[in-house]
Amino acid sequence: MTSAATTPAGAAQRGRTRITSKALNRVVSAVTADALGVDANRVGVDLADRDGLLALTVTTPIRVVSLDRIQSDSSVVNRSGGSILDRAARAQGDIRERVTTLTGSQIAQVIVKVSGVWIQPEERVK
């Protein structure tokens, strides 16, 4: 914003946009849920400040295929996106990018804590 913000035609006349921490929480949990294939209300989000940038800590379950299924067909791991660690690492990048895009906040770090698994049989495409 420039110094002319408060002149009659300046940005100040439009008002102010503020993204509350509650809204940020919702956005982060939705993005995380999307990235890991789980329900958004089972994702815990903790927002902190790190030298003026946003630091996210998400505590989330992760969706995996059942062990029975892997035993009968080991390629199902690759098909579901790789190992849990790989998917969590990829989710970190996804969360950072999409939260920045959606909220415009710069993010210092994303910590993904996998707190559980959600076993889900692969479904036939309907």
Next chain:
Amino acid sequence: MSSSTKALYARIGRRETHSSRSMLAIVLAIILIVVFAWVGTEVVIALLGLPALLVAPSDMFASAVGLAEQPAALVSIAGIVAAVIGLVLIVLSLSPGRRARHLIDTERAVTVVDNEVIASALARHASYAGNVDPDNATVSVSHRLGVVDLTPTSGIPADRDAVTRAVSDQLDSYGLRPTVRARVRIAEKGKVGA
């Protein structure tokens, strides 16, 4: 504007921006008047040979002369208190006694503005320029310096140069006398979701 009006305005401006210290002078004068009236009364009463009101003049002189025989601690404490009061009075009499106000250059009148008013105006502009919530902008204006403190929102860095420019522009446009310089400080730590 004629020179006499100018002189008058300068005088009014000076009176509005400086404390006259009349309160202090009046209080001190009353204390001194009471003390000297009492001493005079004591002298007259002693001359008439009546019993003293509080202390007879001869006892006053005796105790003043015999000060060195009193306990040293008591005398030194009383001396220090008297010295401090004296020092405070000297400082007050020599200091300019400025009020927290500035003058604004105007053609037709003397305009006086409180520093708080300048500060709140600057805070509004600084919060827009720095893109922070007004609650997270604090400004204090003193005689020559306006200090702007901003706490940015986490993830949305505040542009220090833009804020400095906006605040300086504002200060220039107000035409304050004496001029006020801006100093912008942006907190290292942000505030989440503010």
